[in-house]
Amino acid sequence: MAVEKERRDFLGMALGGFTALGGIAALGAAKRTWDPLPSVKAAGFTTVDLTEMKENQLVVEKWRGKPIFILKHSKDMKSDPRDVVVGDDKYFVAIGLCTHLGCIPAYVPDVHEFHCACHGGQFDANGKVLKSPPPSPLVIPPFKIDGTKLVLGEEGPEFKEMKAKKLIA
Amino acid sequence: MNKEIKILIIVVFFTLVTYWGVEPYAHSQMHKHVEDNNFAYKDLPALKAKGDPAKGKELVMGAGACTGCHGIKAAGMPAPMDASTAAASYGVNPPDLSNVGGLLDERFLAALIKNPAHALKVEHKFSDKRPHPMTAFYGAGGDMDQEIADMVAYLKSIASKEIKPKEAYEMACGRCHAMRYDKWTQMGETPKFKYKKDELAYQVKVLDYQDHLKAYMGKLPPDLSIMIRARNEHFLKTFVENPQSQLPGTAMPRVGLTAEGYEKVVKHLEEVGDPSKPARDALGWKVILWAIGFTILAYLWKQKLWSKLH
Amino acid sequence: MAHFEKAKNLHDWLNQRLAVDTLRRVLATEYWIPKNINFLWAMGMILATTFGILLISGIFLLMYYKPDTKLAFDSVNYTIMSEVGYGWLWRHIHGVAASVVFLIIYIHMFTGIYYGSYKKGREMIWISGMLLFVTFSAEAFSGYMLPWGQMSYWAGMVITNLFSMGSLELNGLVEWIRGDYVPGDAFLSRFFMLHVLLMPLIIIGLIVFHFGTLRIPHVNNQDGEEIDFDVESKKYLAGDTKNAKVIRFQWDFLSKDFFVLGIFLTFFFYLVFYHFEFAMDPVNFDPANGLKTPPHIYPEWYFLWSYEILRPFSKDIGLMAFGFAQVIFMLLPFLDRSPNVAPANRRGLFAVWFWVLLIDMIVLSVMGKVPPMGIFNTIGLYAALTFLGLWVLLPIITLLEKKK
Numbered sequence: 001m002a003v004e005k006e007r008r009d010f011l012g013m014a015l016g017g018f019t020a021l022g023g024i025a026a027l028g029a030a031k032r033t034w035d036p037l038p039s040v041k042a043a044g045f046t047t048v049d050l051t052e053m054k055e056n057q058l059v060v061e062k063w064r065g066k067p068i069f070i071l072k073h074s075k076d077m078k079s080d081p082r083d084v085v086v087g088d089d090k091y092f093v094a095i096g097l098c099t100h101l102g103c104i105p106a107y108v109p110d111v112h113e114f115h116c117a118c119h120g121g122q123f124d125a126n127g128k129v130l131k132s133p134p135p136s137p138l139v140i141p142p143f144k145i146d147g148t149k150l151v152l153g154e155e156g157p158e159f160k161e162m163k164a165k166k167l168i169a
Numbered sequence: 170m171n172k173e174i175k176i177l178i179i180v181v182f183f184t185l186v187t188y189w190g191v192e193p194y195a196h197s198q199m200h201k202h203v204e205d206n207n208f209a210y211k212d213l214p215a216l217k218a219k220g221d222p223a224k225g226k227e228l229v230m231g232a233g234a235c236t237g238c239h240g241i242k243a244a245g246m247p248a249p250m251d252a253s254t255a256a257a258s259y260g261v262n263p264p265d266l267s268n269v270g271g272l273l274d275e276r277f278l279a280a281l282i283k284n285p286a287h288a289l290k291v292e293h294k295f296s297d298k299r300p301h302p303m304t305a306f307y308g309a310g311g312d313m314d315q316e317i318a319d320m321v322a323y324l325k326s327i328a329s330k331e332i333k334p335k336e337a338y339e340m341a342c343g344r345c346h347a348m349r350y351d352k353w354t355q356m357g358e359t360p361k362f363k364y365k366k367d368e369l370a371y372q373v374k375v376l377d378y379q380d381h382l383k384a385y386m387g388k389l390p391p392d393l394s395i396m397i398r399a400r401n402e403h404f405l406k407t408f409v410e411n412p413q414s415q416l417p418g419t420a421m422p423r424v425g426l427t428a429e430g431y432e433k434v435v436k437h438l439e440e441v442g443d444p445s446k447p448a449r450d451a452l453g454w455k456v457i458l459w460a461i462g463f464t465i466l467a468y469l470w471k472q473k474l475w476s477k478l479h
Numbered sequence: 480m481a482h483f484e485k486a487k488n489l490h491d492w493l494n495q496r497l498a499v500d501t502l503r504r505v506l507a508t509e510y511w512i513p514k515n516i517n518f519l520w521a522m523g524m525i526l527a528t529t530f531g532i533l534l535i536s537g538i539f540l541l542m543y544y545k546p547d548t549k550l551a552f553d554s555v556n557y558t559i560m561s562e563v564g565y566g567w568l569w570r571h572i573h574g575v576a577a578s579v580v581f582l583i584i585y586i587h588m589f590t591g592i593y594y595g596s597y598k599k600g601r602e603m604i605w606i607s608g609m610l611l612f613v614t615f616s617a618e619a620f621s622g623y624m625l626p627w628g629q630m631s632y633w634a635g636m637v638i639t640n641l642f643s644m645g646s647l648e649l650n651g652l653v654e655w656i657r658g659d660y661v662p663g664d665a666f667l668s669r670f671f672m673l674h675v676l677l678m679p680l681i682i683i684g685l686i687v688f689h690f691g692t693l694r695i696p697h698v699n700n701q702d703g704e705e706i707d708f709d710v711e712s713k714k715y716l717a718g719d720t721k722n723a724k725v726i727r728f729q730w731d732f733l734s735k736d737f738f739v740l741g742i743f744l745t746f747f748f749y750l751v752f753y754h755f756e757f758a759m760d761p762v763n764f765d766p767a768n769g770l771k772t773p774p775h776i777y778p779e780w781y782f783l784w785s786y787e788i789l790r791p792f793s794k795d796i797g798l799m800a801f802g803f804a805q806v807i808f809m810l811l812p813f814l815d816r817s818p819n820v821a822p823a824n825r826r827g828l829f830a831v832w833f834w835v836l837l838i839d840m841i842v843l844s845v846m847g848k849v850p851p852m853g854i855f856n857t858i859g860l861y862a863a864l865t866f867l868g869l870w871v872l873l874p875i876i877t878l879l880e881k882k883k
Contacts, residue, residue, distance in 0.1 A: 011470040012730070015737065018466050022459050032564030033539045039562060173517045180519075180586060183841065190845030191780045192757050198849045199775045350557050391765075395556050399764035401756075445560060445567035452568070453752030460748050464741025471734040477720050478514060478731060 045153035047146070050086055058107040060096060063152040067096035067104055068141060069114075070150070071125065077112060080126035082137075082167050084158065086145055093150065094127045094138035099169075114138070140168040203407045203414045208428045213276040213288070217314040220322025228320050232309035233282070235266065235320075243267035243327040252356045256378040259302040260385020262344045262355070270321070271328030272337055272433070277425030278321045282306045283313075289422035290413055302385075334440060337433035341424050342393065345382060350394035351441045355382060386420045397435070397442035405438075406431065507729035511712050513700035514726050520698065521739035522587035527686070528740060529580045529747075534679065536573040539566070544625065546671035548664050551627035552766045568751075571759075575751045577619055578758035581781035583743075584612060592811070593833060595820040596699040602812040603692040609809045611685050614678055616782070621674035623779065624667060628763030633776045635662040635670075645795040661769055703820035775850065783847030784840045788867075790851060791860035800867060807870050814870065817877035828876045832869060839865045 055074040073090040083090040103118035112125040122131035127138030144156030240248030255262040280288035285303040286295040295301040362368040412421040486492035545554040559566035597605035658665030715723035789801040846859035
């Protein structure tokens with residue numbers, strides 16, 4: 001009786017296990033259904049033409065739904081290892097979201113500073129924190145320099161170097 | 170068990186009878202049978218001479234006046250007008266001739282050069298009072314059949330050896346039929362625009378083209394994005410081979426594809442309209458195998474349990 | 480506050496709060512099913528499973544479907560079919576399941592009619608089942624609107640036009656149902672609401688009710704025998720499982736259900752992957768066009784018999800016949816005047832009545848699909864008259880039936 005009961009349970013468990021396999025495969029398909037669509041991922045690259053930019057005038061581009069600050073350095077602005085250098089010009093490129101809670105800081109051209117209205121945080125023209133509460137500098141997005149164009153979303157050699165030196169965030 | 174097999178046979182029988190009546194039988198009553206000629210073009214005469222591509226080139230560029238309306242990228246000849254202007258002038262953008270030799274039947278090409286409305290089977294729309302926008306070739310002074318054979322030979326010589334399905338679609342269908350799922354309009358690939366204004370300006374150009382096309386054809390030819398699932402294989406093949414056979418009186422011209430050319434066009438229709446087919450075929454038998462495994466295990470378990478009960 | 484003791488283990492903890500052991504006995508291990516049954520008794524479980532399949536595949540479709548006449552068609556045929564990971568799979572499963580579920584419903588229904596499982600205490604099972612048929616029909620119809628293809632539009636147009644009630648010309652009512660003069664955005668979004676929320680809630684409620692109506696009368700058996708479940712269950716529990724006339728729902732009955740389910744799933748998945756045009760009609764792959772009626776429009780196969788009853792008669796008579804056909808099945812327990820619960824082949828003329836009804840409904844279905852011309856019109860008319868006649872005759876036939 002006990003042996004027979006064991007065999008029945010084994011078959012029942014085998015059936016249950018086999019069904020579970022099917023269930024797991026279905027869950028795998030369901031996970032893929034939640035994945036971002038190819039058209040969303042393809043929109044993950046934005047190209048910006050830098051040639052017409054004016055010094056000390058903030059340009060805000062959109063990349064992956066986020067605002068991207070691009071600021072062309074004027075002569076009096078100091079250099080920084082996080083600068084994006086294109087020919088003779090230097091640019092500050094960063095994701096325009098305050099690292100505190102994600103508001104978009106405003107650029108004040110007279111003092112070369114970013115002031116965040118939400119909780120009073122401040123950054124310098126290179127994105128470094130001047131006044132808390134933001135805990136860390138403005139984040140540098142992946143970028144690639146293509147002639148006079150900047151391709152956001154692609155990791156170029158300059159970006160990779162900054163990443164290695166832990167400068168991007 | 171015997172009784173259950175009997176019941177199963179009855180259930181399956183009535184299900185199959187219902188299926189037969191409601192699907193194959195009913196559909197056979199809805200659509201009259203159209204013969205599949207496999208692109209034989211029996212109504213068109215065979216070429217009467219062996220063509221010389223070199224002489225053909227002279228004619229195509231010269232007395233044939235083809236390049237007056239048609240671009241030939243393969244010979245470095247750009248189209249004389251942009252798509253919008255062409256549509257305004259002729260109703261539709263004349264196709265580039267680079268690949269016609271590799272996609273269209275030679276008898277069709279010969280007949281087309283000689284009498285476009287006849288080859289295209291649109292004589293019910295065009296006459297002397299309303300001539301077809303493509304002018305017929307009246308000869309360059311010599312033996313017209315030889316000249317036509319030469320031109321056809323030239324067109325065949327410049328055609329790419331490896332025409333892709335998308336190129337076949339572009340040449341044979343794409344100037345009248347958009348494919349929004351492939352970002353294709355009658356004007357070509359839709360470019361990406363950074364500014365909304367430029368995007369809208371392009372859309373206006375496309376709409377203009379479509380208005381000219383609508384006036385030329387009578388109504389806007391349908392978007393073919395999902396046509397591969399909206400009509401069956403037989404319909405599409407017989408329709409493309411001779412539109413009049415399935416839709417008498419239609420403005421769609423016979424396009425003169427060879428059987429191979431048609432296969433390429435179908436491949437593109439499948440790529441755009443039924444892209445999941447390869448995945449479906451690959452996954453299907455695995456899922457069915459799982460179901461069979463489930464059935465076997467369930468049967469064994471059931472047998473064990475019921476050995477106590479019978 | 481009721482008395483609770485420190486639990487010995489998790490099982491005991493749950494028992495004190497939820498009486499899980501009692502529930503398990505009443506609903507599963509001591510829910511007694513007659514042993515004298517065949518595979519047709521598994522159709523209920525197959526229906527529950529197919530409904531589950533529809534619910535789950537529907538959930539994934541719902542993530543990407545856009546209920547807007549400008550966006551609906553492409554959200555299904557482009558986004559879901561080619562962009563979404565396995566979107567094509569959920570769409571195929573959902574479309575095929577929606578069609579196959581009606582095959583199982585009809586088999587389940589006719590099994591009930593054949594074995595007399597609608598009378599002598601089982602009337603509520605039958606009525607709740609027919610209500611499920613009506614709600615599943617509404618669910619299927621509303622679902623078919625959603626892809627907004629040519630068939631969606633014109634089926635929507637034709638069926639809502641029925642509500643003008645023929646000569647009563649209740650055009651205002653038709654416009655109210657549509658929320659517009661013609662099927663449009665308002666129409667689409669309200670049918671979306673019905674399909675995704677209201678009908679599923681009602682169906683789930685009715686399924687629970689349907690199970691509830693089964694519990695006391697118990698499931699019927701192949702001979703229509705009245706079983707003393709107390710006596711038979713005592714035999715089983717005492718160990719005499721071979722002679723007991725009953726089996727446990729869990730796992731005796733369910734194990735056989737799973738086997739039949741496996742055969743069903745094999746057939747179902749074959750259709751999903753390789754043979755689905757019957758469920759995904761090509762006409763609906765043309766985007767809806769209110770200015771062009773397709774040369775052939777027809778409802779899905781499971782509505783054809785009822786559609787055909789409408790066709791052969793003049794407008795008002797047709798509507799009355801159609802209304803009659805929708806309601807008459809509901810009245811079966813009361814039109815059958817014989818007290819015999821037995822398979823049809825042992826009920827004299829009722830057997831003839833059964834097979835004629837089945838064949839008649841198949842003929843009506845085929846006639847409902849073919850173009851209404853020539854001999855098809857004649858056959859359709861006679862089949863419709865036969866249908867009406869059968870129901871008129873039923874009380875007479877069953878009154879004449881010899882008592883078992």
